[in-house]
Amino acid sequence: MRIQRKKAKPKSKKLFIIIPFLILLFSAGLFGIYFLNQSHSRQTTAPSDEKYYFADSKYSGIRSKFVTRDNKREKVSIEYPITENEKINRLISESIDKIDRDFQNTVLLATVFDKPMTETIGYQVTHNTSEALSIVVNIKQDMNGAHPASMTQFWTFDKKSGEVVGLADFTEQSDEAAEAIISAAKNSISQTIKQRQQPEIDLNEIINKEALSNFIITNNGNALAWPLGQASLLPSSYGELTITVPISSVSKYLQNPTARKLANIPEPPEPKPEPAPTPTVANKTIALTFDDGPGPYTEKLLDILDKYDAKATFFLIGSKVSARANTLRRMQSRGHQLGNHSWSHPELNKVSAEQLANEIDQTNNAINQAVGTKPNIIRPPYGAFNRAVLEQFRQRGMSAIVWSVDTRDWADRNSEIVCSRAVAGARNGAVILMHDIHPTSVNAVPCILDSLKQQGYSFVTVQNLIGDMTPGAAYP
Numbered sequence: 001m002r003i004q005r006k007k008a009k010p011k012s013k014k015l016f017i018i019i020p021f022l023i024l025l026f027s028a029g030l031f032g033i034y035f036l037n038q039s040h041s042r043q044t045t046a047p048s049d050e051k052y053y054f055a056d057s058k059y060s061g062i063r064s065k066f067v068t069r070d071n072k073r074e075k076v077s078i079e080y081p082i083t084e085n086e087k088i089n090r091l092i093s094e095s096i097d098k099i100d101r102d103f104q105n106t107v108l109l110a111t112v113f114d115k116p117m118t119e120t121i122g123y124q125v126t127h128n129t130s131e132a133l134s135i136v137v138n139i140k141q142d143m144n145g146a147h148p149a150s151m152t153q154f155w156t157f158d159k160k161s162g163e164v165v166g167l168a169d170f171t172e173q174s175d176e177a178a179e180a181i182i183s184a185a186k187n188s189i190s191q192t193i194k195q196r197q198q199p200e201i202d203l204n205e206i207i208n209k210e211a212l213s214n215f216i217i218t219n220n221g222n223a224l225a226w227p228l229g230q231a232s233l234l235p236s237s238y239g240e241l242t243i244t245v246p247i248s249s250v251s252k253y254l255q256n257p258t259a260r261k262l263a264n265i266p267e268p269p270e271p272k273p274e275p276a277p278t279p280t281v282a283n284k285t286i287a288l289t290f291d292d293g294p295g296p297y298t299e300k301l302l303d304i305l306d307k308y309d310a311k312a313t314f315f316l317i318g319s320k321v322s323a324r325a326n327t328l329r330r331m332q333s334r335g336h337q338l339g340n341h342s343w344s345h346p347e348l349n350k351v352s353a354e355q356l357a358n359e360i361d362q363t364n365n366a367i368n369q370a371v372g373t374k375p376n377i378i379r380p381p382y383g384a385f386n387r388a389v390l391e392q393f394r395q396r397g398m399s400a401i402v403w404s405v406d407t408r409d410w411a412d413r414n415s416e417i418v419c420s421r422a423v424a425g426a427r428n429g430a431v432i433l434m435h436d437i438h439p440t441s442v443n444a445v446p447c448i449l450d451s452l453k454q455q456g457y458s459f460v461t462v463q464n465l466i467g468d469m470t471p472g473a474a475y476p
């Protein structure tokens, strides 16, 4: 081996005379001539065994030029992309040729050829629109060393100008945007490393604007990617790794004409509209609620409410509804809200699933029959409910409404006491519980409305007090 190597060098012609092995002399001489030819002719003409041909690629508007060299020393296959832009073609072919030249030099200097050294260079187009072209060139070299080399070169081009688009162009020099992308890229690497159970690595020194300057667009224009060959940014033990950053995750930083031209940049998310200020905040409002009706005193209550221009909410017992359907229609026409209060007033957390469903549905149906709409609120009798009960409400698009002020009007059938309890408990946003089946309660209402109006309160339905409600949730 050692002898051969010495003889392989053209300079060592003196050795030819010294060593008497004719075969060795003959072969070494041949190699010498071959090398001289190679090094002499490389700059001007292709080696005689180089062949090339053109073919359409699978990418629109792009042809391929295939170059092969196949001999004892090397086995080479290179596919160059030929786009419609000469500038793009030149940059890529120069880049490929530089790599190929290094390979040829290695082949040239090598002396041992158990098998030919191989080089395969191909390309992939990951984004190809009228404006943008992203190309990855993959290079695989096996120079009979310990490790075959795998490298990539990649670019995104402005198809019209033929210029390479760098990260700084894509972010229009915005440091904030670049930082966001760098941070997302680090995140992508960390996740990959974690999935592969490779050791953690400090990426701060490695991943920066320069390292990420060249990028490709992938995923139909919806992602940025960096297909890293082995040892190109990370230590070689980490292998090949593609950094992917979904554009949606950084789209707010890419709201610029360049990025829009080249990739799919979603519109910035609409700023969430501020929740409409509810009357609760703007004014002092209260929801008066009346349970267990309709009853014989309900019509009188409606008169009182009309007089004060106050709106209220009625939680109705389903079994009582059909007999007083007119009262319900009047409630509705006067702008009051109708709610479900079960069919027969049980504790809903203690009845069977079947009865629970019936209590809700029969009442909803009765109310629907009277006024043409089903309620979206329900007050469980005694305020008794559990998760299963709420789930039944949720399935029907209904929310549970309890109360914040209990007048205990059913216990103290005394209008003055009921009024003073209501007034004492009143505060902005309060839901006051009363029962319109007791005349004392109905008679307490003028006192309540007078007192609280003087304090600046207005009286609204539960719906207007709370606003949008989530089905299956309990308020207030």
Ligand SMILES: [Zn+2]
Residues within 6 Å of the ligand: 291, 292, 341, 345, 381, 382
């Ligand atoms: Zn009740």
